[in-house]
Amino acid sequence: MYFWIANCSLAFLLCVFCAGIVIPKILLIAFRKHLFDLPDERKIHHCAVPRLGGIAFKPVVFFTIALLLGINMVLGHSEMLSEIGNDVRPLAFAFCSIMVLYLIGMADDLIGIRYRAKFVIQILCGVMLIAGGIYIDNLHGILGIHAIPLWLGYPLTILVVVFIINAINMIDGIDGLASGLCSIACLFYGLTFFMLHQHVYAMLAFATLGVLVPFFYYNVFGNAEHGRKIFMGDTGSLTVGMMLCLLSLKLIMCCPDDNTGNVHPMVLAFSPLLVPCSDVVRVYLHRVRNGKNPFLPDKNHIHHKLLALGMRQSNAMITIISVSIVFILFNILLALYLDVNWIVLGDILIWALANIWLTRRISAINKKL
Known part of the structure; x- marks a missing residue:
């Protein structure tokens, strides 16, 4: 137990240190090369701000996990290698999907x-997760449905992956909102995976x-x-969104035990993502209804x-x-x-x-104006 507490803590602290140096x-570089997110009528900021903060995310997380694995091996501890070996297939495909989104986000x-x-x-990327063995195979009683066949589970997984990635990307609209919501989700996932003895996934959550x-x-x-101000850009939102996809879908496939008080797997998996996912559904429906x-x-x-x-x-960020x-x-x-189902x-x-x-409050304010 103390071994994994030390590794999870080191993963967090090393990522804080490295990102604090890299950002x-x-x-x-952004100022020397004039790489800015310029303000326009849709954006809230009024100054040119670099949006390349997400470039630091993936390299720092992967470097930290690799470094800790190497240190553990040098010190003669094979527990981390053993756990990674047990999950090498899903981790390999998940890391590939994050790498692809990292490159696409940087290009964007x-x-x-x-x-x-x-x-x-x-x-x-959703297909790669499925190839790694991470997919939705059970709805755990949602709408009365439990185990589902692969022909339904695979497309549902792809839909969920695309949905979550875009939800994180679209909620990134004001300072600290996307990073704050993702931080809360990562903290929750890290603690949950630690209690479920899925320590490598806990390390990934704490590193993120x-x-x-x-x-x-x-x-x-x-x-x-x-x-001194920076945005995460699509590089950050896409890669963090993919990491949250991995953690949430893996959590669905983990059966809760006494360490989590038998809390429903769907509640554990998707409650941290509820705000961005609910917001993107409402926004999509609003656009379709208005012919946009x-x-x-x-x-x-x-x-x-x-x-x-007003x-x-x-204050808006803290409220959300x-x-x-x-x-x-x-x-x-x-x-x-x-x-x-009652919770949903x-x-x-x-x-x-x-x-x-x-909406009604905003309409009332606009009428007064």
């Missing part, structure tokens, strides 16, 4: 890529949390006018609604992250007493009613 260097941040091409790549912490600092507290392309950006996300109420960016934490904790608590229905109703209230 300022990325800022320096530098020269731009059509959303159709990104969808094709995301589908390919480690790179998000220094990025959050520069993204939220950095001064754009002094060249559901894949083109607008200003109808939950953070835009809070800003329209909230500052920081707090809501996500409340959803996670309440869903886990309710899962001990209620059927999962409750989450949908609460989210829908909250958005209806926000």
